[in-house]
Amino acid sequence: MSITLHDVARLAGVSIKTVSNVIHDYPHIRPDTREKVLAAIAELDYRPNLSARGLRSGRSGAIGLIIPDLRNAYFAELADAVMTAAHKRGLYVLIEQMGGADKQAELEILRGPRMQMVDGILYSVLALGQEDAGLLDISTPLVLLGDRIYNGPTDHVTMPNVDGSRLATEHLLSLGRQRILALGAHEDEVIGSAGLRLRGYTEALEAAGVPFRPELVVNVGNWHRFDGAEAMRATMASGISFDGVVAFNDSLALGAMRVVQEAGLRVPDDVAFIGFDDIDETRYSLPTLSTIDPGRAEIAEVAVGWLLERISAEPGSIAPREHETAIRLVQRESTTFA
Amino acid sequence: MSITLHDVARLAGVSIKTVSNVIHDYPHIRPDTREKVLAAIAELDYRPNLSARGLRSGRSGAIGLIIPDLRNAYFAELADAVMTAAHKRGLYVLIEQMGGADKQAELEILRGPRMQMVDGILYSVLALGQEDAGLLDISTPLVLLGDRIYNGPTDHVTMPNVDGSRLATEHLLSLGRQRILALGAHEDEVIGSAGLRLRGYTEALEAAGVPFRPELVVNVGNWHRFDGAEAMRATMASGISFDGVVAFNDSLALGAMRVVQEAGLRVPDDVAFIGFDDIDETRYSLPTLSTIDPGRAEIAEVAVGWLLERISAEPGSIAPREHETAIRLVQRESTTFA
């Protein structure tokens, strides 16, 4: 069997509680005792049994990360950032994908057995909306990511979506583009990434005095490459003319950019493109894609930090907080002229 | 506090062991007792405490997946497949990234604290090589993925790399290409994905009677888009001429394809491309990329199944097994003529 506190205690000639105290840096331990214990731990290669610790202390040392889909580059990179931030603090991360956008399924994952062993949850909301905020008043500490729910019952970490897409749109306007496509809208959505990014787009047009044309707003349900390509194909087939594209995420932009080039148009000369998210791939597309860096590492850092605070604090003692990251325009070839 | 077996037992008017028996489908329970218990469980919304269960039974219900990097699309998709396969069997997956290719770091992760709470490990070997196989004789059940270690001390699930790249090379040869670049070789590597895929390439040339030219073998250390682009830039600068590229993974191919097109060459007319892995992105590149589908879902299914067998079995009672998936050539635009 494996080594327990008893084995270490016996070898060091102390009680198991003293060993436990050494491990937890309890202050009142004589230096020589501490050394004996540490030596015994090293000699036996003792590892605490996490199940036992979890049972006794009520903490598992793991946090859950609920995201839509790992195959989506944005979320894979977010998961990477969260794992880095969590490991720094000695936490494990249990990743859970929710797949499609089904409210019921999403709630089940949130409450389901797999999220039952974690001390807290980072939840990147997809299907739920503002009207469901009440459902999130669960007993497990929770920090929300994404842009579907604001002013919910708990902390919320996100990026300034409106500012980001305003920045993106202003960038294209500054290049002299006037007929700019907004790619990725969700009809009637007000909050949510799509709604907010559309707002940034319209705000930028307004500020520049460029008329808003409804036909330049392209609705796209999902935000994968495929959807961007399909939407662009349909848009071009309908004969709408445009000289710039603000895509609401990078995948949409990459899919659409491909279709535009296939049709013989040049990027950026005929159509300038800018995306959102700064996924790795944007550095290697043809042309490389300008985009908005949403501060993923910052999201992860703040979210994990806040979650940890909530885990340690008395339930209800921390009022809901909101954090918006600092964003940055990344200019690449898709908006750069030789 | 949360609901325990005691609460359920009290409500149902039975002992806690009977509740436990109902949960575990112990056969000798009267239907009406079972119903009472199930009703109590439902009413109280009882969830077993996994730490307690883990402590008592010695099983945590989690398996570890050690991969190089989630940001790498191949591994993100592999992780997705593994999670799907694991959830089907009621298991959690704890993902761990090892980052760079440092042997010591890799062994530390394998033995480290984070892999201590899992019942078994799926390990996609990166830095270790055949000579380190002995180091893997650890007590935790282990199944190896990837191509660095064959005939190790435990099960191994992989894809037929030689067949795959032979198939890829034959495909280009069948299009009449004679000067085919092998992109992604690792000098002096014999086993390992790079060594095996190079072998498939040479075998295909030999079988077709096409002379092997060393200058067409391009060494590339890492297999990211960036590296493919850089290597292709260097190759073109050196003046070597070629009409086809067998890239040892899709990312390399996508990076290289971009550089080739940047230089004004057409794909596939001037240079035909084929990759390896069938990552999602190959469906949306310009042009879409032909590739080898390595059977990721099959890898995940077999690996998780075998790992579970090892977890349940007596240590040492299962002899090491090897599994190779069925692969498939996926032809897309990068090797298709209008």
Add this chain to the structure above:
DNA sequence: TTGTCGTTCTCCATCGTTGTAGTCTTCGGC
């Protein structure tokens, strides 16, 4: 010398579950 206090350590109960070893029914066969 005695009392007090802080330090250093030990003992024991406990977390929620499951394995083992029982106890008490029930039922069929003679």
Add this chain to the structure above:
DNA sequence: GCCGAAGACTACAACGATGGAGAACGACAA
């Protein structure tokens, strides 16, 4: 109507760690 065996259930002791109460010890002031 008695016996044995199987069926249905219970009691209790673990699993390995930690929190709390308190014991032993030495240092110091009165």
